[in-house]
Structure formats: structure tokens, C-alpha cells
Amino acid sequence: MKLAFLFPGQGSQKPNMLHELTKHPAMETVLQESTEVLGESVYNLDSKEALASTVSVQINLLVSSVAILKVFEAEGVYPDIVAGHSAGAFAAAVASKAIGFAEALRIIKLRGQLMEEAFPSGYGMGVITGMDEETVKELTYSCFSEIEPVYTANVNAPDQITIAGSVNALNKVLNRAKEGGARTAELLNVSIPSHCSLLNSVSNSLYQELLKVKFQQPVIPYACNRTARLLRSPEQVREDLAFNVSHPVKWHDIPSILCEYGTRLFIEMPPGNVLARLSKKARPGARSLSVDENGFGNCLVLARRFCSRHS
Amino acid sequence: MKKHSWKKRLEAKEKRIEQMQGITKSRIIPTNKMVQALETLIKPGDRVVLEGNNQKQASFLSAALAKVDPGKLYDLHMIMSSISRPEHLDLFEYGIANKVDFSYAGSQSLRIAQMLEDGKLTMGEIHTYVELYGRLFIDLIPSVALVAADKADAAGNLYTGPNTEETPTLVEAAAFRDGIVIVQVNELVDELPRVDIPGSWIDYVVVADKPYQLEPLFTRDPRHITDIQVLQAMMIIRGIYEKHQVKSLNHGIGYNTAAVELLLPTYGEKLGLKGKICKHWALNPHPTLIPAIESGWVESVHCFGGEVGMEKYVASRRDVFFTGRDGSLRSNRTLCQLAGQYAVDLFVGSSLQIDAYGNSSTVTRGRLAGFGGAPNMGHDPGGRRHSSEAWLDMKTNDDPLARGKKLVVQVVETFQNGNKPVFVESLDALDVKNDAGLATAPVMIYGEDVTHIVTEEGIAYLYKANSMEERRQAIAAIAGVTPIGLEHDIRKTDKLRREGLIALPEDLGIRRTDAKRSLLAAKNVEELVEWSDGLYEPPAKFRSW
Numbered sequence: 001m002k003l004a005f006l007f008p009g010q011g012s013q014k015p016n017m018l019h020e021l022t023k024h025p026a027m028e029t030v031l032q033e034s035t036e037v038l039g040e041s042v043y044n045l046d047s048k049e050a051l052a053s054t055v056s057v058q059i060n061l062l063v064s065s066v067a068i069l070k071v072f073e074a075e076g077v078y079p080d081i082v083a084g085h086s087a088g089a090f091a092a093a094v095a096s097k098a099i100g101f102a103e104a105l106r107i108i109k110l111r112g113q114l115m116e117e118a119f120p121s122g123y124g125m126g127v128i129t130g131m132d133e134e135t136v137k138e139l140t141y142s143c144f145s146e147i148e149p150v151y152t153a154n155v156n157a158p159d160q161i162t163i164a165g166s167v168n169a170l171n172k173v174l175n176r177a178k179e180g181g182a183r184t185a186e187l188l189n190v191s192i193p194s195h196c197s198l199l200n201s202v203s204n205s206l207y208q209e210l211l212k213v214k215f216q217q218p219v220i221p222y223a224c225n226r227t228a229r230l231l232r233s234p235e236q237v238r239e240d241l242a243f244n245v246s247h248p249v250k251w252h253d254i255p256s257i258l259c260e261y262g263t264r265l266f267i268e269m270p271p272g273n274v275l276a277r278l279s280k281k282a283r284p285g286a287r288s289l290s291v292d293e294n295g296f297g298n299c300l301v302l303a304r305r306f307c308s309r310h311s
Numbered sequence: 312m313k314k315h316s317w318k319k320r321l322e323a324k325e326k327r328i329e330q331m332q333g334i335t336k337s338r339i340i341p342t343n344k345m346v347q348a349l350e351t352l353i354k355p356g357d358r359v360v361l362e363g364n365n366q367k368q369a370s371f372l373s374a375a376l377a378k379v380d381p382g383k384l385y386d387l388h389m390i391m392s393s394i395s396r397p398e399h400l401d402l403f404e405y406g407i408a409n410k411v412d413f414s415y416a417g418s419q420s421l422r423i424a425q426m427l428e429d430g431k432l433t434m435g436e437i438h439t440y441v442e443l444y445g446r447l448f449i450d451l452i453p454s455v456a457l458v459a460a461d462k463a464d465a466a467g468n469l470y471t472g473p474n475t476e477e478t479p480t481l482v483e484a485a486a487f488r489d490g491i492v493i494v495q496v497n498e499l500v501d502e503l504p505r506v507d508i509p510g511s512w513i514d515y516v517v518v519a520d521k522p523y524q525l526e527p528l529f530t531r532d533p534r535h536i537t538d539i540q541v542l543q544a545m546m547i548i549r550g551i552y553e554k555h556q557v558k559s560l561n562h563g564i565g566y567n568t569a570a571v572e573l574l575l576p577t578y579g580e581k582l583g584l585k586g587k588i589c590k591h592w593a594l595n596p597h598p599t600l601i602p603a604i605e606s607g608w609v610e611s612v613h614c615f616g617g618e619v620g621m622e623k624y625v626a627s628r629r630d631v632f633f634t635g636r637d638g639s640l641r642s643n644r645t646l647c648q649l650a651g652q653y654a655v656d657l658f659v660g661s662s663l664q665i666d667a668y669g670n671s672s673t674v675t676r677g678r679l680a681g682f683g684g685a686p687n688m689g690h691d692p693g694g695r696r697h698s699s700e701a702w703l704d705m706k707t708n709d710d711p712l713a714r715g716k717k718l719v720v721q722v723v724e725t726f727q728n729g730n731k732p733v734f735v736e737s738l739d740a741l742d743v744k745n746d747a748g749l750a751t752a753p754v755m756i757y758g759e760d761v762t763h764i765v766t767e768e769g770i771a772y773l774y775k776a777n778s779m780e781e782r783r784q785a786i787a788a789i790a791g792v793t794p795i796g797l798e799h800d801i802r803k804t805d806k807l808r809r810e811g812l813i814a815l816p817e818d819l820g821i822r823r824t825d826a827k828r829s830l831l832a833a834k835n836v837e838e839l840v841e842w843s844d845g846l847y848e849p850p851a852k853f854r855s856w
Contacts, residue, residue, distance in 0.1 A: 131730075
């Protein structure tokens, strides 16, 4: 029976998230290292204003996830298997020891910068619930044009699909979805059309940069965002970190594949509880917790009990 | 003239056993030499049966097999009832095995679909259980059987007890064709409670490092049964069991059927049906059947396998269950599937998708769960010759060659979670056929075998339909607001009701407002324990108090 750590991506961030992390020496160490790598205090980056930029958001997410990962490790709890959603994949890669934290931080900052430069305005993402992927695909095809492109993006659950592209096309799809009986169909508060081919150039640049980084053999399996397979090779992890931003994240299969490998306890690193809620819905037979909602103390106790029963 | 050997298989077996001298001089393999033993006793390309049953897993043997050197042992052809554990698929990842014939892969359905897509394994065929067992004696004869038992004695006799499942059949296929049978046991004892499999069928015994894995797959917490499922259960009891006088049956596992089991002592009692219906069961020891047993409804139950936590209860109810002289349950999946095919009046189960003609499937794109026992339980066996009241009730004309049918019931709600309609124009199974390169679409139950469909709207008595068109109309009438249901003209409803092709709850004297969870004989696991006088011992995950 295995323990999986989940690492959240863009959308889960909240103001002051770093200031609210569980106080612990291991956490302080990570934040200190972040400050050194970034050349400025990482605590400056979690204000509401700073989080308007995806660069800060992604840095915050990585720092927060790795900080609490290190606290768990200091307390003797190690995950058997890891999965991160989009930006969260970087923390997952750090947890699997495929890449070091400092390198991951440098690259995720670059990721944010490349994304921001490529699409300053006019683009974004939306989310539709109550409709399946096939139906949403048909809607996006019908609204697509070269000048106003739109694509299906992440599949977070069988009936929760995100779309990405130009805002006008997004609105067309969202309206058609509402008419077609979707439960909800709304724009997301992001300005970059992530997880579709519009970000191919970002991926290519990231990959070139990542080729310069030495990746190690992952010590635990890492769930691939694009294919929902478990990856065990350094090259495959490098590829996923480069290319997940320009491909849909098949998140809905990930709790299932993790459970098929024996996972029965999921713990989501802060901030938020998005992934824990999704995995609870996808696999109610396993237990899903988030540090943010359940509290670090409770998560630690339950993880220790679980690990001692199943080692 | 060159002498032709007519016992090549035996000669090959003797050679392998000779090579075991360095590992053991007896029939006991030392626990820590298991990997080496497997590398010696199995050869590349062998057909290997591995348990892989529905409930019982020879987990020590499968873990050891996954550790063999793929340079020494590779390209095995695995034959498994149930692909259940991660290491079952690791075998293919590592190249130890390359082909698999199986029946059920529910708990590995995503990974196996991924591996098929990635070309990491070759599939033989998907089967229903008893079909796979049959092939073990025809064209899938195994060279090696890796099985699990509770206890063995010095002579290699085995006690498999409540969890006997299909072990005797798997062993027989190998034992009587000069295959090699290796069994993992929880312990070696001087005297067995009883002999389930004789030692002369067994080649090697190993004491596992921990007891074989066993999952409680047939326990359903009544807490999760909904009012709609209670309504459907009332319709089933009144509109099918009572109507056709169903005396013998099998329930496919699910909350729907658990609701039926829990309504017999209450709603069934109110209708005065005790002693008239539901007397003989082909069924695993469902905890949810306890109230009906305690209330005197159940004369006999034959089981496919055991159920964790039910051992003491079953042993104390000897008149109901098949029990050995030692007092513990004897299950047998092969015989129970046979009984479920020919000897029961009715099968009822749930499904994920049904098309306009009643074809039913649980496959979804991107998953390959296989079938388990449903296609066998859920078909009308052409070879049946004996009649029973319910079977004859399916006869719809006076043709001199007319015969009855097994009642095959599908119970579903019109929509699944996530707003997915259950009633569809075209089954996903057709897409899966193409995606996975299967020869035929993986339909679980064919429309021509389905005699009744029950939804939250009502019952469609498909056995009464005289044409495909009538069948389609009857289904559409109870398919709610699914695309199939929307083609139904409500002006036709009364005609269908008059002709007995459909029945709404009110036609059965059931008020929707009466369908409440409070009608269940037990509303949670604690109450089941009370019904059992404390003899039922729920596994930890079902205990919330």
C-alpha cells in the first residue's frame, strides 16, 4: 500500500501562502535557499500584487510544495510515488530526486517568463463542467479558426475539461457549452493559453534549457502529466517538465493509475485542496488529504500510521 | 527406426525437477530460495497459470516471479482469471511475460489499457471465468500453475477452506498434463482441518513470508444505498421476483442488489413472499444477505469464493452454506459458475452502458476491465432442458418447440455520475474494440439475452417484445431523458403499460414516496453485525465505530 504526494499547479495560489507555511526548520531552509537562488527575498513574491504574474505564481507553488515536502522528509515520511499538476510537476520532479531544487527553481522561473512573454493579452483559458471530453472537443472544433484558435486543454475529471486559446473563441465555446447543457462554463483568471500547442515555442525553449541540466535517476515513480503513465527515467522526466505546458494534462487518469500501483493515501502539498478533492472523487476507496485543509499535523500523524502499517 | 517418445511432457518435467537438487531435496522450497526455484522450474515461453483469482492472490509467488532475471526467464504466456496486483503487469514491463489470456482486470484496467496501447503486452483473449477454465483443458493447457492455499501437510495435501475458489480446477489442468504445480501456503501443519486438494496433485510447497492477499470485494456498506436504489429494489422484488416466482438466483455485486437483499425481510415480508421466492442462491457470502438468512428466507447458498469477515458467521449457519466436516466453508468458483449458468432462475446485475436494443457493456474508453463472471451468469443457456416456473414464464407463444428462458435482469439508473447517460445509441465497447484491436466488441451481456431492464422510471419486460422495434420502444419508455429516452413518445406509454411491456412503480402498487432507506433491514454495517449476533467481523475499512 503506497503513499502518494500531490503537488498543485496554477490556480491554487493564494496571497501570503508562503507566510502561512507550517513553521519548521526544514521549511526555513527551503525558503532561505529560494532567496539565495532568486537573488531576492522569496517572501516578497506572495503578495496579491506579485501573484498577478505567473512567474511569481509558479515560483511560489514550487517553493511551497518543496518546503512542506522537506518538512515531511525531516519528520521521517517519504512518498512512494509523486504526481504534480502542470507547474506542480516541477515539485514532483524534485521529490523524485530527478532534479535538484535550485535547478528546478531556476527553470520554473524561466517557464513563467517565457509564458508571459509569449502571450501578453487576448488569450486565456476556460473550464467546463458537466460535459465529457468528446463533446467539448466537438465544440472547440466548431469554434476554431486560425486567427482565433481554441483547443481542449486539461482533463481534470471525466466531466471537468479546460479549454485554452483566444478569449473571443473561448467565449464562443463557453456559450455553446452552456446552451448544450453544461453545468458550468466560465473563463479562468489566467491570461496565458496553457496546455495547448500555442505554447510549443515555450516548450522548445524550456527543453533546450533543461538539456543543460543533469537529471538523475528518479528514486520513486513520477506520474507523467501528458500520458498518465508512471515515468522512471531521467530523460522522460525532463521531457515532461518541458512539454507539459504545451500539452493537455490528463489529470483524471492519474489518481486511478496511482491507485492501480497500490496507492491508498494521497496527501496534497499546500496551497489549496484542488487535487485532493479530485482524487477523492475519482478514487473514493483511497484516502485523500491536503495539508492546507486537514492541517500538517493531522497529515503527518495519518501518514506515519499508514506507513508503519504498510511497510 | 527412431523411437518416438509419447511422454515428452513428463520427461521435460522430470528434467526440471532434477535441476532443483541444489535448491531442495524434498517437495518444500525454502522461502528464501523462491526466485531461484522459479528460474529453475519455469522455462522461457511456458504457459503459466497464476492466481490471480477474483479474491485470492498468490501474492508471494507473484512478487517472486517479478524478481526473476529476465535474461533467464522471459516471454511467458500468462493465464489469469483476474489481473489484480501491480506486479502482475510488472511481469510484462520487465519482459518476463509477453502475452496474457485473462477474464477480469478491474483493478488494473487503466494500466493494462495503457500497456496495450504502448505495445508492452500482447493480449490473447478476454474471457468469462468458466470459459477460461475450459480452455485450460483444451488449447491453453498450462505447464506451470502458481497457486495459494491456507495450509499444507507433509504430504502436500492442501486446505484451501473458504477461499478455495477455482484453485482445484487450475491445479487439475496442470497436474494431469505433467505440468508443475507450486503452491504457497500460510503455514505447514501436521494435520489439516480437511483435504481440499490432494497432495498427489502438488509438486512443490513453499511457506510464504506473509499470508496470501485477500480482498473483501463483496462487502457493501448499506450506508451508501440511496432511496432510488431502494425504489428499484422494490420494483425488482414485486415486478420480477414475485411476478415470475423466482426461486433460485444470483446477484451480481453492487448497491442495487445489496438493496434487494436488505429489503426481503421488510418489503418482501410485507408482500408475504417468504418461502415463495429467493430460496436458493449462487452467491458469495454477502454480508448484506445476513438479515434475509436470519429471517428464514434462505434455504441454501453455494459460493464462488469466501468473503473476508464472514468466516465465523458462515461456519455457524451450516444448514445454509456448503461446509466441510471441519466446519468451514467450501467455495468453488468453477462449480458455482456452472450452477449459475444452468441451475438458477435469474441473474441480476448492473451495467455502465446499455444501447437501444439492450446490449450491455461495462467497458469505457481507455480502460480494459474484462468481464469476470457476468457474461456467463447473464446469458440464456441454450443447453438447458429442465424447466422451472420462472423459466417457463418467459415463454411467450404456443409454438410446440417454444421453451423458456433464464431471467437476465439489468438494473441501472438512467444517468451515471458526471451526467453520463447510461442509455446510448452506440456502446463505447465498439470504440474499445478498435482502440485495443479486439476481434469482437467487448459486450458484457447481449440484448437478446436480456429479459428485463429496471431503471428509476420503471421496468421494461423485454422478453415480451415481439420485434426489435418493440424492444427499442420498451427501453426508450424507461430511459428517462437520455438521448434514447427522449425519442419515446409519451402517448405510447399507456399502450406499452396495457400490453405489459413496461410497468411503472404505480402499476406495481409502489409509491415512490415509500421508497426510503428506512425500509432496509440494516442501514449500516453495525446493524449487519447485530443481525449476525456478532458473528460477522467486518474488516477494518468497514468499521467506523
